[in-house]
Amino acid sequence: MRNVIILGSQWGDEGKGKVVDLLSERFDIVARYQGGHNAGHTVFIGEKKFVLKLIPSGILRPGKLAVIGNGLVIDPAALLVEIDALESAGVPVARRLFIGNRAHVLFPAHRMMEKMSEGRPGRVSIGTTSRGIGPCYEDKIARRGVRIADLLNTAVFRAQYDSVMQEKVAIAKALGIYDEELDLPRIRDQYEAFAERIRPMVCDTAALLNRAIRDGKAVLFEGAQGTMLDIDHGTYPFVTSSSASAGGACTGTGVPPTRIDGVIGVSKAYITRVGGGPFPTEALDAVGDRIRQRGNEFGAVTGRPRRCGWFDAPLLRYTAEINGFDSMVVTKLDVLDDLDQIPVCVAYRRCGRELTEMPSTVAEIETVEPVYESVPGWQTSTFGIDTYDQLPSKAKDYLAFLESHMGVEVGCISTGPERNQTIVRQGSRLENLIS
Ligand code: GDP
Ligand code: IMO
Numbered sequence: 001m002r003n004v005i006i007l008g009s010q011w012g013d014e015g016k017g018k019v020v021d022l023l024s025e026r027f028d029i030v031a032r033y034q035g036g037h038n039a040g041h042t043v044f045i046g047e048k049k050f051v052l053k054l055i056p057s058g059i060l061r062p063g064k065l066a067v068i069g070n071g072l073v074i075d076p077a078a079l080l081v082e083i084d085a086l087e088s089a090g091v092p093v094a095r096r097l098f099i100g101n102r103a104h105v106l107f108p109a110h111r112m113m114e115k116m117s118e119g120r121p122g123r124v125s126i127g128t129t130s131r132g133i134g135p136c137y138e139d140k141i142a143r144r145g146v147r148i149a150d151l152l153n154t155a156v157f158r159a160q161y162d163s164v165m166q167e168k169v170a171i172a173k174a175l176g177i178y179d180e181e182l183d184l185p186r187i188r189d190q191y192e193a194f195a196e197r198i199r200p201m202v203c204d205t206a207a208l209l210n211r212a213i214r215d216g217k218a219v220l221f222e223g224a225q226g227t228m229l230d231i232d233h234g235t236y237p238f239v240t241s242s243s244a245s246a247g248g249a250c251t252g253t254g255v256p257p258t259r260i261d262g263v264i265g266v267s268k269a270y271i272t273r274v275g276g277g278p279f280p281t282e283a284l285d286a287v288g289d290r291i292r293q294r295g296n297e298f299g300a301v302t303g304r305p306r307r308c309g310w311f312d313a314p315l316l317r318y319t320a321e322i323n324g325f326d327s328m329v330v331t332k333l334d335v336l337d338d339l340d341q342i343p344v345c346v347a348y349r350r351c352g353r354e355l356t357e358m359p360s361t362v363a364e365i366e367t368v369e370p371v372y373e374s375v376p377g378w379q380t381s382t383f384g385i386d387t388y389d390q391l392p393s394k395a396k397d398y399l400a401f402l403e404s405h406m407g408v409e410v411g412c413i414s415t416g417p418e419r420n421q422t423i424v425r426q427g428s429r430l431e432n433l434i435s
């Protein structure tokens with residue numbers, strides 16, 4: 001059996017949830033490895049819509065196990081809301097969800113600390129999801145974070161909580177961002193109650209995953225966000241605070257690279273971004289608005305309109321290299337159905353020269369000139385098509401064009417939000433990885 005990483009190759013929201021839900025049928029365990037409830041992975045099953053934030057999308061497949069790895073930051077209140085919503089929708093979670101004992105705990109004070117960067121004069125506003133994700137990862141890296149294992153030990157938890165919160169209050173008061181509503185003793189009691197609810201699900205998930213792999217089980221690793229939001233390889237500082245790229249699957253779960261058999265990237269047939277930051281192929285015109293409407297490009301977590309633009313092949317070549325994609329899933333092909341011509345960025349130019357590498361600074365990325373080639377649209381519905389042969393020939397040509405400019409095969413095509421609105425290409429590396 002195989003262990004495969006699936007992750008976003010753009011700026012998030014590529015349709016990972018839908019694809020993971022589909023592919024999880026072929027795996028035993030689905031594991032999230034980074035991020036927190038900043039993620040919003042949408043899955044439609046018939047009439048039912050699920051938006052998964054902390055829990056892997058594989059939870060929706062009966063009998064599959066779901067793991068929240070050590071690389072995540074967990075807001076227990078958000079996690080319990082998610083568990084309750086799933087249980088009341090008829091999805092059993094007990095004894096199927098396992099929470100890493102080394103994952104970090106996110107507190108309301110982390111949301112308060114986020115005001116330190118967001119919207120403060122003199123600071124670059126990232127346009128975060130305001131969930132406190134960055135400040136929680138800051139505590140982790142500064143070695144003052146509270147971990148799930150600490151939360152479960154009342155004496156340890158109380159001591160850690162009081163000391164960390166005292167610091168935060170002092171800083172927040174000094175900066176004028178202190179939230180008077182923050183009732184620290186009440187929150188501490190609440191978290192102690194949360195601890196009792198999650199206790200049965202907490203374990204050493206690295207040991208669990210490695211044991212399962214030794215026993216021949218197949219694990220699907222579900223990335224959150226996307227490579228261009230990765231803390232090391234994305235458009236820094238307009239990134240999230242975790243390792244969203246393929247390497248994060250190993251650091252975030254404790255499964256070694258030698259156990260990984262393949263990496264699958266997910267990309268839209270165009271591209272979107274939520275929040276601030278450079279975006280070379282952004283379509284700021286009426287066509288961009290049309291894609292937003294047709295693609296329903298509004299954030300699954302914050303409801304913010306997503307910025308829309310054209311497929312960016314240099315960006316894909318970069319993320320393919322960082323992650324070593326074996327195969328790509330191209331989603332939302334149907335959203336482009338009515339276009340007469342589809343521009344695709346095939347290269348970046350700057351100061352009259354074609355770039356061979358992704359620029360490293362925001363200032364440089366903001367000033368690249370995308371070189372576009374126009375590909376004829378198919379102007380007929382592809383919505384719901386589930387076999388490659390049924391696709392209009394111009395849609396096949398568009399996909400072949402993307403393949404040739406990315407240097408990676410398109411092994412799977414999504415033509416609608418539901419499971420069955422998908423094409424897995426016969427003979428592809430992707431088909432081989434999931435069989
Ligand atoms: P994720 O964060 O990568 O899981 O993606 P999101 O769930 O945030 O956003 C993707 C959106 O596109 C969701 O509303 C999906 O239901 C929807 N979606 C996924 N694939 C397709 C597709 O092929 N066609 C259409 N029309 N919608 C899709
Ligand atoms: P999924 O998993 C798209 C973006 C935010 C912001 C930046 C930093 O659904 O693809 P953060 O709150 O993480 O500190 O915000 O990252 N962002 C996402 N954009 N999809 C996501 O997750 C995102 N998670 C964070 O909009 O620009």
Ligand code: MG
Pocket residue numbers: 012013014039040041042300
């Ligand atoms: Mg999303």
